[in-house]
Amino acid sequence: MPQETKIIDLRSDTVTKPTKEMREAMYRAEVGDDVYGEDPTVNRLEEKAAALVGKEAALYVPSGTMGNQIAVLTHTARGDEVILDEESHICYYEVGSPAMLAGVQLKPVAGLLGPEGPDRLRAALRPENIHFPRTRLVCLENTFNRGSGTVMSPEMMANLYNLARERGLSVHLDGARIFNAAVASDIDVKEFTRYCDSVMFCLSKALAAPVGSLLAGDADFIARARKYRKALGGGMRQAGVLAAAGLVALDRIPELAEDHKNAKVLAAGLAELPGLKIDLPRVQTNIVVVEVAKQPGAATFAAALEARGIRCSSFGPDQLRFVTHLDVSRNDIEYVLQVAREILQE
Numbered sequence: 001m002p003q004e005t006k007i008i009d010l011r012s013d014t015v016t017k018p019t020k021e022m023r024e025a026m027y028r029a030e031v032g033d034d035v036y037g038e039d040p041t042v043n044r045l046e047e048k049a050a051a052l053v054g055k056e057a058a059l060y061v062p063s064g065t066m067g068n069q070i071a072v073l074t075h076t077a078r079g080d081e082v083i084l085d086e087e088s089h090i091c092y093y094e095v096g097s098p099a100m101l102a103g104v105q106l107k108p109v110a111g112l113l114g115p116e117g118p119d120r121l122r123a124a125l126r127p128e129n130i131h132f133p134r135t136r137l138v139c140l141e142n143t144f145n146r147g148s149g150t151v152m153s154p155e156m157m158a159n160l161y162n163l164a165r166e167r168g169l170s171v172h173l174d175g176a177r178i179f180n181a182a183v184a185s186d187i188d189v190k191e192f193t194r195y196c197d198s199v200m201f202c203l204s205k206a207l208a209a210p211v212g213s214l215l216a217g218d219a220d221f222i223a224r225a226r227k228y229r230k231a232l233g234g235g236m237r238q239a240g241v242l243a244a245a246g247l248v249a250l251d252r253i254p255e256l257a258e259d260h261k262n263a264k265v266l267a268a269g270l271a272e273l274p275g276l277k278i279d280l281p282r283v284q285t286n287i288v289v290v291e292v293a294k295q296p297g298a299a300t301f302a303a304a305l306e307a308r309g310i311r312c313s314s315f316g317p318d319q320l321r322f323v324t325h326l327d328v329s330r331n332d333i334e335y336v337l338q339v340a341r342e343i344l345q346e
Contacts, residue, residue: 006309007310008310008332010328011321012313012325013324013326016325022248026241026245033237034060041240041241045214049214053199054190059226061215063204064200067200069101070215070225070228072097073101073102073225076136081132081133081136082105082139083124085139086109086110087144088141104136113147113152117160138160139171142177143176143177149288151181154185171196171197172198173193173196173200175199180285197218200215206256206325207252210245212242212246252326259326260284260286266333268280269337276290276293277292286325288322289322290319297318298319301344302314304343308339
């Protein structure tokens, strides 16, 4: 039989497979009923997660989207307004859940996550008026997915957080890849998470666990959030089988630096090829966004890569996204560059 072509999957860091250590930990996991608070492995994961990000408590949830939506539900009441970047994950990729579930109005703001963020937030804040909704929550995102995985510095976060707090607003951080931000900046993750009232981070993206995210905040916030998790169907009973992989995943945090190095090698190599354009200073973590010229065109180029066993994702009519992760080696990156060069020469 012909040998199968290896698939190099750069669509997302969600495609990683659990490691041998994760599978062994899952097999040996001590479990109980988590809805009763009796799963010791989930409890250990929640305690470790809270300590890592400097919060009082944490809640294990099936997905990052659920974690973000539980945060919105817990911070707001129906009819409230939530301010967030127009390109943020909560606004762009979460199926309109804030309206569907929490009954809140989103106010998307262009550039909220950029260097002019405080000015943009200040301009978006409404005065007290009977005609206006009550603004209650500001949502940030770090790293910024649709911003090419860029890092919002602690100083930038502090400026936004302090402005929000002056106006009596809560701040939630979609920190799906917050550990990428910390590793790329070479600082403790708590330097970021001190500037939010709640934070969600994913175990199943760059950290390579098969399932799960954590929502962290103060003890009262998490107690209220736990009821929303139950209401949304997130009470997973003997979830320690999954949480065990999450505990192993947290030990992988320092290894994210290798994913970042591979992303920079990929970006630098692709930027040298005709017809491809990359804003190299924005390649700060594990995400590479490539602008493809009309010839060959993004769809055609992606299809040609797919035919050679390389997967990426569409990021707009003229853009493709490549995400490095645990299951992509430096040799894989070199092969991708070789194939891309051959395609463009053809």
